[in-house]
Amino acid sequence: MGPVVEVREVVTRLGGKTIHRGVNLKVEEGEIYAIVGGSGSGKTVLLREMIMLLRPVAGTIRVLDYDLEGLTPAMARDLRSRWGVLFQFSGLISSLTVAQNVALPLREFTSVSADLVEELAAVKLALANFPLDFACVLPGELSGGMKKRAALARALALDPEILFLDEPTSGLDPVAAAYFDRTIKELRDLLGITVVMATHDLDTISSIVDRMAVLLDGRVLIEGAPREVARFPHPWVQNYFHGRRTTG
Numbered sequence: 001m002g003p004v005v006e007v008r009e010v011v012t013r014l015g016g017k018t019i020h021r022g023v024n025l026k027v028e029e030g031e032i033y034a035i036v037g038g039s040g041s042g043k044t045v046l047l048r049e050m051i052m053l054l055r056p057v058a059g060t061i062r063v064l065d066y067d068l069e070g071l072t073p074a075m076a077r078d079l080r081s082r083w084g085v086l087f088q089f090s091g092l093i094s095s096l097t098v099a100q101n102v103a104l105p106l107r108e109f110t111s112v113s114a115d116l117v118e119e120l121a122a123v124k125l126a127l128a129n130f131p132l133d134f135a136c137v138l139p140g141e142l143s144g145g146m147k148k149r150a151a152l153a154r155a156l157a158l159d160p161e162i163l164f165l166d167e168p169t170s171g172l173d174p175v176a177a178a179y180f181d182r183t184i185k186e187l188r189d190l191l192g193i194t195v196v197m198a199t200h201d202l203d204t205i206s207s208i209v210d211r212m213a214v215l216l217d218g219r220v221l222i223e224g225a226p227r228e229v230a231r232f233p234h235p236w237v238q239n240y241f242h243g244r245r246t247t248g
Helices: 043-050 072-081 098-109 116-127 144-155 174-191 202-208 226-230 235-242
Strands: 005-014 017-027 032-037 058-064 083-086 161-164 194-200 211-214 220-223
Touching: 005 043, 017 043, 017 058, 017 072, 017 211, 032 043, 032 174, 032 202, 043 058, 043 161, 043 194, 098 116, 098 144, 098 226, 116 144, 144 235, 161 174, 174 194, 211 226, 211 235, 220 226, 220 235, 226 235
Parallel strands: 017 220, 032 194, 032 211, 083 161, 161 194
Antiparallel strands: 005 017, 005 058, 211 220
């Protein structure tokens, strides 16, 4: 198999504005891969295109050897069952308990018994380092870090081959963010999954990311290991790694 995710010459326009002008990148199996860029650079938009929530106006995106353009509904459903997604604000359903949120993909995509669904949900919560004593709590009663871990458990529900994470440490204090980063790396090492994230968190980049792409002016400015990218002599890159922290 080739790259787990491959983006070729992707062009994106939203509301009359061109976001991507020919984006190219590749994510290899088992990597923790980060998409970085300033506010408005289109990193979250690109992530949403990878999970078929948005469609580019030109170019191709391949995920797990599927060209996302022209999939049948059955093929799209199969593909969605092979990845997990953690949205920036967790995306938990507020009227369901944590355990019910995690169980939702299992009920939608599998035919396992109700008892087994409960057991599997507990396993996924444990993998995400979520305290099982809080499994029956509603999301609104959780701290930011616990919401992230609950959402991560839901993303793990179907034993995904890829995890897509949108700003996974956004809004977390440094301790909670570092704990979440360690959990992601442990999951990659334990399960062999590929992780693709949109992030602005330099601590995450420095501690767990294998390779990254920098989006600037609608294209990938540079792609490579963080240490290589940090040496790239472009003002935005140098400011990101060595200057005042950027956000977005």
